[in-house]
Amino acid sequence: MNLADFFTHSKSLLKLTYPILIAQLIQNMMGFVDIVMAGRVSATDLAAVAVANSIWLPLILTISGLIMALAAITSQLSGAQKYNQVIEKTYQTAWIALAMGLALIAIYYLLTPLLLPLVTLEANLGALMFDYLAYIVWGAPCYCLYLVLRNYSEGLSYTKPTMIISIVGLLVNIPANYIFIYGKLGMPALGGAGCGLATALVYCSMFISMLIYCFYSKVLKQADLFSAFYWPVWREIKDILSLGVPIALSLLFEVSLFAIVAIILVPFGAQVIASHQVALNFTGLIFMxxxxxxxxxxxKVGYAVGNNNFKQAKDYTRYSVILGLVLACFTALITVVFRTQIAGIYSTEIPVIELAASLMLLASVYQFSDTIQVISAGVLRGYQDTKSILYITLVSYWGVGLSVGLILGITDWFVPKMGPYGFWIGFIVGLTVAAILLAWRLKVIQQRIKNGEFSLNDEHQRIPLN
Incomplete structure (x- = not known):
């Protein structure tokens, strides 16, 4: 490895990475603020927010994955200097996003009358949960359109707006929570449901702020969204969906895996579930x-591919994995050394702290395979090879990871049942299989490029032959 090249590529990558990382952490912080402020009202309000989020987050993350295809498309078109097509693809993605946002509103109002009688939660908790969803769902169209503008900007290699707008969201979130949760400035006190209204306002403020930024930004004028307008074109939308749906489903598989494990662990008791959630929450922050x-x-890879610079794409692939593993060494070390203190931030119960600390030891192991698999998937998106990510994650997470977790966690087939430890070993095995298969697929793609097996589709986007 050439150290000079490594530092050059790492510097370029980190310049794009740190605004995205800050934005991701701020979004997590907004969720933390919601939980803390709702918890100060009552345990019921806190539980309502938590249960509602367990329904809402998988839905919105799936849509986020769908829209994420735009960054890969835009980066390739930008590398090829096809800025008119960048504008057109952004508009087509916006139509998809708007449809998804409106669909969430429709689904809520169609399904709520059917589901409400079936909910077995205590009356006040169920009512607060549905009220929360009733408020937040109205922010969905704005948030989906914000994601379009975010991926448009990031695809053009401008990630700072993502960071700036997330700060705007946080600045709106805290006072809005205060007003609507506790009933200030003449507003009714909505309790935990007020978090939903506050979050809807955050979504609207982020979209409007991003729209204003795109209108006035000089760096985005090369692909000026306001210089043209495009109505929906099904052929274009179909192409975007063919890339975005596999990304969305891959995210759904990952999120649902961790959710289903939490449900399976319910018979092991509240302390086990709490320990699992503590370890999961912290490793989720590290995963950012x-x-x-x-x-x-x-x-970076998408831009290089669009520019026909396949060597540069390969270099960024190699150095991004190395950079990720170097940083994983630091995060794993922090996890191992401070695991007890970290668990103590989340809970004061000794059994919860001890079990969570033990699970964090296992988490420090899978950080390495997790790094390889997520960066390999990012590279494959840059090559616009997303279907392979879908198949590999389905097999690795659900086929291998969950199976191993179930066998070790709740059966005595090979060893005495290990409870939560078995499932976390399953996470390690599943993520390791995903890392191996995604790296293998990446090698196949790069070998095809070397052999000249690379084609253009009708829109002149670079795509790998399947």
Missing amino acids: VPLSIAMATTI
Whole structure:
């Protein structure tokens, strides 16, 4: 490895990565603020926010994955200097996003009358949960359109707006929570449901702020969204969906895996579930580091591919993985050394702290395979090879990871049942399989490029032959 090249590529990657990372952490912080402020009202309000979020987040993350395809498309077109097509693809993605946002509103109002009688939660908790969803769902169209503008900007290699707008969102979130949760400035006190209204306002403020930024930004004028207008074109939308749906489903598989494990662990008791959630929450924060590198790598690789510079794309692939592993060494070390203190931030119960600390030891192991798999997936998005990510994550997470977790966690087939430890070993195995298969697929793509097996589709976007 050439150290000079490594530092050059790492500097370029980190310049794109740090605004994305800060934005991701701020979004997590907004969720933390919601939980804390709702919890100060009552445990019921806190539980309502938590349950509602467990429904809302998978939905909005799936849509986010769908729209994420735009960054890969835009980066390739930008590399090819096809800025008119960047504008057109952004508009087509915006139509998809608007449809998804409106669909969430329609689904809520169609399904709520059917689901409400079936909910077995205590009356006040169920009512607060549905009220929360009733408020937040109205912010969905704005948030989906914000994601379009975010991926448009990031695809053009401008990630700072993402960071700036997330700060705007946080500045709106805290006072809005205060007003609507506790009933200030003449507003009714909505309790935990007020978090939903506050979040809807955050979504609207982020979209409007991003729209204003795009209108006045000089750096985005090369692909000026306000210089043209495009109505929906089904052929274009179909192409975007063919890239975005696999990304969306891959995210859904990952999110749902961790959610289903939490449900399976319910019979083991509240302390086990709490320990699992503590370890999961902290490792989720750590995961923001390789995820942000992966998103930056998608942009770099996509730009290089669009510019026909396949050597540069390969270089960014290699150095992004190395950079990710170097940072994983630091995050794993922090996890191992300070695991007890970190668990103590979340809970004061000794059994919860001890079990969470033990699970964090296992988490420090899978940070390495997690880094490789998420960055490899980011590179494959840059090559616009997203279907392979879908198949590999389905097999690795659900086929291998969950199976191993179930066998070790709740059966005595090979060893006495290990409870939560078995499932976390399953996470390690599943993520390791994903890392191996995604790296293998990446090698196949790069070998095809070397052999000249690379084609152009009708829109002149670079895509790998399947």
